Amino acid sequence: MFLVLFDVDGTLVDSQHMIVAAMTAAFEAERRPVPERDAVLGVVGLSLVEAMEALVPGIEPAAARSLAEAYKAAFQGLRQAAVRQEPLYPGALDAIRQIGARPDVVLGIATGKSRRGVRSIIDLHGLEGRFATIQTADDHPSKPHPSMILTALAETGVAPERAVILGDSAYDMDMAAAAGIHAVGVSWGYQDPASLAARGAHRVLERFDEAYPVLSNLFGWSDHA
Missing domain, CATH: 3.40.50.1000 (HAD superfamily/HAD-like)
Structure with missing residues (x-):
């Protein structure tokens, strides 16, 4: 086989439009500067916490986890709102x-x-x-x-x-x-x-x-x- x-x-x-929109919402919710689009797409493939650590060098583990949870919530919200891209x-x-x-x-x-x-x-x-x-x-x-x-x-x-x-x-x-x-x-x-x-x-x-x-x-x- x-x-x-x-x-x-x-x-x-x-899924780039959904990813960028959810990442923007997550960073705004956590009151952090929103990363550039190219930077966001450059970490696609990493798991969420690792992606946040790559986007925010030196971020504390707890803050990276918080950003990851905010991203999950934003992404799910886009799905529930039928913003399917x-x-x-x-x-x-x-x-x-x-x-x-x-x-x-x-x-x-x-x-x-x-x-x-x-x-x-x-x-x-x-x-x-x-x-x-x-x-x-x-x-x-x-x-x-x-x-x-x-x-x-x-x-x-x-x-x-x-x-x-x-x-x-x-x-x-x-x-x-x-x-x-x-x-x-x-x-x-x-x-x-x-x-x-x-x-x-x-x-x-x-x-x-x-x-x-x-x-x-x-x-x-x-x-x-």
Whole structure:
């Protein structure tokens, strides 16, 4: 079997508008200067407390946790207000279907989002039952710690050399390297695509329809599993 893991924000869904809006609301609620948009998008992929620590160097742990809770509340408020701006990237659903149709492939998620956030995305886009393993920030250290991937490998019984993660950040590439699996970057996310190649990406995709051919070449898939 092969395991194909997907990051979520910046890889499967374009959630930048929600992320920036929630981050702005959180910093305003905590009476702190709001970070620049590029800085906010640059920490997407980290777990929330680690993201706050990166945005506010030297912040006290308790204050970072408070900011993280304010962000969660703001993000949930946007969802409840039906301000839903988390569309799938073009071709994402087709790629999930095509790759997941192989009987020798299992799909998974490894994300800095919470379980609640992932469930919302799955429900919104009709992805129920597509992923055999779902690893979130609720249960693991922040990326690039390899815990998410190691747990996904253990749950699916797949060997590291037969696994890959698709992601848009250096955190994904570094996490893959730490876990001993392959990494494929995507160019449409929130970090510089050149940085992904520099961190060991096998390839950096320009479009989602490149995913299956790239994985086929990487793993030596034939037309028939």
